[in-house]
Amino acid sequence: MPKLWNETIEEHRRAVRDTVLEVTAALVAEQGLRGVTMSRIAEGTGIGRATLYKYFPDVESILTAWHERQIDGHLQELAALRDRPGSPGERLTAVLGAYARIQQRRHGHDAEIGAVLHRGEHVAHAERHLLRFVGELLGEGVEAGEVRDDVAQDELAAYCLHALGAAGGLRSQAAVRRLVQVTVDGLRPSP
Amino acid sequence: MPKLWNETIEEHRRAVRDTVLEVTAALVAEQGLRGVTMSRIAEGTGIGRATLYKYFPDVESILTAWHERQIDGHLQELAALRDRPGSPGERLTAVLGAYARIQQRRHGHDAEIGAVLHRGEHVAHAERHLLRFVGELLGEGVEAGEVRDDVAQDELAAYCLHALGAAGGLRSQAAVRRLVQVTVDGLRPSP
Incomplete structure (x- = not known):
């Protein structure tokens, strides 16, 4: 059955958008933040500048979108580990291990982008989400007798992160x- | 015995300098970073603007000097706790407790100044000093059997801070x- 026209357009737009994000992140990794312009991004993506401006007003908005997608990906990765089989303590250790590896990467490859973007509202939002997420897992750990119960879970979550x-x-x-x-x-x- | 002329001048200069730092920190706390100018600092200190410029070229250099003095004071406070009587574990807990209280204060009253200045070379220097300092104390703790010996002390120090x-x-x-x-x-x- 052929797809509806609207769905096809929507898919096309998402594909262009994703490519723009990838190309921009790769350009920043290669050339540093200052070397990246809308013209170079359009060129690397293989679309016209005018088309690019229909998607994003400037380089910063592209980087913000890229960063939001990175953060969403990280949160999904952590949620998948939380939902695997195992005791709360095992799943907590898996989640914290993955979070630590994300922190390690963030200071390597993606450091420059992260330093610029890491004070946006979407980051504060993700941090609150993560604190709640880890706090709930700690709560399960307390129930199971695997985590100390003499300190509130939100305090323990902040300690962990x-x-x-x-x-x-x-x-x-x-x-x-x-x-x-x-x-x-x-x-x-x-x- | 009367003081040597040079000593008296040196003392006077230090007193002026200290007053400038205090006045500037107080003005920033009251009015925020943007409201503070060299003229207001001179006025608050009770010296002429021309004199102030003999001490500091701009507001930022005053804040940097103030911040360096704060950090020195913190390091001295921590060193005093390290040098008190007690087992390595007790002294470590005292030092880490004081460090935690400094972190808590830093996000309150001094947050605005700290956010502006906290990426200077003097801060990186103080952080390295502190890591070494805590690492040594952890080493004493390992010797005394009060600290785990399965993880390197520099890694444990980074964990603590x-x-x-x-x-x-x-x-x-x-x-x-x-x-x-x-x-x-x-x-x-x-x-």
């Missing part, structure tokens, strides 16, 4: 695993 | 104490 921010300065995956272990050890109920 | 950064979002002293407790629990040797 801050502590794992140290992954930004770590080079090896082994060091990130050790950081996750130390952070999780701080969450254990006293023996 | 990041985790305690969560104090910036905490309102009560009790919450800060709980954060320090959780962070320190992550450092314990496995039973």
Whole structure:
């Protein structure tokens, strides 16, 4: 059955949009933020400048859209780990490990974009979402007796996310695993 | 015995300099960063503008000097706690507690100045100093069997300072104490 015309247009637009985001992120990674202009993005995407301006008004709005998509992807990755089988403690460790690896990457490849964009409202929103998300998982851990119950879950969630921010300065995956272990050890109920 | 002329001048200069720093910090706290000009600082200090310019070329250099003095004061406070009697673990907890309270204050009263200045070279220098400082104290803790020995001390130091950064979002002293407790629990040797 052929697709409806509207659906086809919608798909086409999404494909163009996605390509613009990819091309822009790649250009910034190659040439730094300052070297990237709307003309170069249009050229790299293979569309005209006039068409590009129908999608985005400027480079910053493209980077913001790219960053929002990155953050959404990260949140989905963490949600998938939360929803896997296993005890709350196991799933918490998996989620915190993935979060630490995201922090590590963020300070590598994507550092320049992140530094520019990391004070937007969408970031604050994602951080609140993440705190709630981790807080709920900690609550399950408390129920299961795997997480300490003498400190409120929102405080523990803030502790986790801050502590794992140290992954930004770590080079090896082994060091990130050790950081996750130390952070999780701080969450254990006293023996 | 009367002081040497040079010493008296030196003391006078230091007093003026200190007053300029205090007045500027107070003006920023009252009126925000944008409202503060060299003229207002001269007025508040009770010296002429021409004299003020002999000390500092602009508002930013005054704030940087003020911030450096703040950071020095913090490092001295932490060093004093490290040098008190007690086991390495007790002194470590005292140092980390003081650091957490500094983080909490920094996000309150001094937040605006801090946000502007917190990416200077003097801050990076102080952070490296602090990491080494906490790392050494952790080393003493390992020797005494009070700190885990399965993770390198520089990694544990980075964990501590990041985790305690969560104090910036905490309102009560009790919450800060709980954060320090959780962070320190992550450092314990496995039973």
